[in-house]
Amino acid sequence: MSEQQPTLLPYADPAFVADPFPLYQQLREDGPVRRVVVAGGVDAWLVTRYEDGLAALSDSRLSSDVRDASDSRILRQLPETERDSMLSNMLRSDPPDHTRLRRLVSKAFTARRVAGMRPRIQAITDGLLDAVVPAGHADLVADFALPLPVTVISELLGVPVDERRDFQHWTDQMLRRGAEPPDPAVVNEAWQHMRAYLTGLIHAKRAHPGDDLLSGLVTARDAEQRLSEDELIAMVFLLLVAGYITTVNLIGTGIATLLAHPGQLDLLRSDPELLPGAIEEFLRYDGPVSPGIARFAREDMEIAGVAVPRGATVLIGSAVADRDPKRFPDPDRLDITRQDNAHLAFGHGIHYCLGAPLARLEGQIAIGTVLRRLPGLALATDPEGIRRRPGGLRGPESLPVTFTPGG
Numbered sequence: 001m002s003e004q005q006p007t008l009l010p011y012a013d014p015a016f017v018a019d020p021f022p023l024y025q026q027l028r029e030d031g032p033v034r035r036v037v038v039a040g041g042v043d044a045w046l047v048t049r050y051e052d053g054l055a056a057l058s059d060s061r062l063s064s065d066v067r068d069a070s071d072s073r074i075l076r077q078l079p080e081t082e083r084d085s086m087l088s089n090m091l092r093s094d095p096p097d098h099t100r101l102r103r104l105v106s107k108a109f110t111a112r113r114v115a116g117m118r119p120r121i122q123a124i125t126d127g128l129l130d131a132v133v134p135a136g137h138a139d140l141v142a143d144f145a146l147p148l149p150v151t152v153i154s155e156l157l158g159v160p161v162d163e164r165r166d167f168q169h170w171t172d173q174m175l176r177r178g179a180e181p182p183d184p185a186v187v188n189e190a191w192q193h194m195r196a197y198l199t200g201l202i203h204a205k206r207a208h209p210g211d212d213l214l215s216g217l218v219t220a221r222d223a224e225q226r227l228s229e230d231e232l233i234a235m236v237f238l239l240l241v242a243g244y245i246t247t248v249n250l251i252g253t254g255i256a257t258l259l260a261h262p263g264q265l266d267l268l269r270s271d272p273e274l275l276p277g278a279i280e281e282f283l284r285y286d287g288p289v290s291p292g293i294a295r296f297a298r299e300d301m302e303i304a305g306v307a308v309p310r311g312a313t314v315l316i317g318s319a320v321a322d323r324d325p326k327r328f329p330d331p332d333r334l335d336i337t338r339q340d341n342a343h344l345a346f347g348h349g350i351h352y353c354l355g356a357p358l359a360r361l362e363g364q365i366a367i368g369t370v371l372r373r374l375p376g377l378a379l380a381t382d383p384e385g386i387r388r389r390p391g392g393l394r395g396p397e398s399l400p401v402t403f404t405p406g407g
Helices: 014-018 021-030 050-056 072-076 080-086 097-109 111-115 118-130 141-145 147-157 161-175 184-207 213-224 229-242 245-259 262-270 272-285 356-373
Strands: 033-038 042-047 137-139 293-297 301-303 306-308 313-316 400-402
Touching: 021 033, 042 050, 050 313, 097 111, 097 213, 097 229, 111 356, 118 141, 118 147, 118 356, 137 141, 141 147, 141 245, 141 356, 147 161, 147 213, 147 229, 147 245, 147 356, 161 184, 161 229, 184 213, 184 229, 213 229, 229 245, 245 262, 245 272, 245 356, 262 272, 262 356, 272 356
Parallel strands: 042 313
Antiparallel strands: 033 042, 137 400, 293 313, 301 306
């Protein structure tokens, strides 16, 4: 096979950020693995098709640890003195460390325990909507889709209410994505603030443990010595961040997508029993991670017959593969009644998203309640005016809407 010329993913182009799927389709049609250039000039191998992506997500030759990347530009985005502590979490680890770390928190996210959180999530949802219903207008990201999962994960971990805005701000500084990579100096400063905050929170839980996940993790470290201090801090950071950012995008994108497809909106309003399937279709049609999930080749290898060198960054294109017509008939059509919707938005294999049951429940409650309580819901701007976040975490930055005001 001749040497591929890499395709630039143009994050600086508003048209691509708004709708990357035509380019994704072209890449998928060009071949199963295509070289692309992502933010910061990083060269990556993008897996474009569903069956190949599914296999790659379970391939032990592909590491989750960014320190296995040969492209130093990836690591330069992280402050050198803090790389080990920032990366000591289950998202960026492989077995046996990943197995040990995941086991410590998996009990908090079982389907049964998550189902028991439904009344509290519903109460938070209603409280947020109570604040906007009388006005007849809102930004459903800032006023609703953002504070809902932030409150849920904060309560699960035991983060005090008045401290949540700080960790949101630091997280935004560390994870801001665009055409250029984040400034390492800004990332370092935000991480130092976050590390100091989490260290203090851990000390407080150690002195006065409560009935929350963070207290349980502290106890596991102190009693069984299975978490180092760096691992404990990195774990809490991961749970805070992963516990809300992708769910914000799921809720915001789900509502925006329905408003752009009035026939599907009417169908869901008329039959709320379709809501669980609708959530799966939102995740497939325009998921919260784009173009996909990063892995790093441990050795020279082949993926779908394409040579991939050791140390290469491999992007398993969940957003690309989830519109593969060989797996999903008529993939560019939104269909909330779609059956057999085994998308890759939550990944696959040992790194399958631990918080998937919680994200699904929050999405169902949030979108279902919005449709029930906000009659006459409509965009307050032209659909093309909705700005999407560029880069790997995809979702609307704001979602201004109007609706019939109520009491």
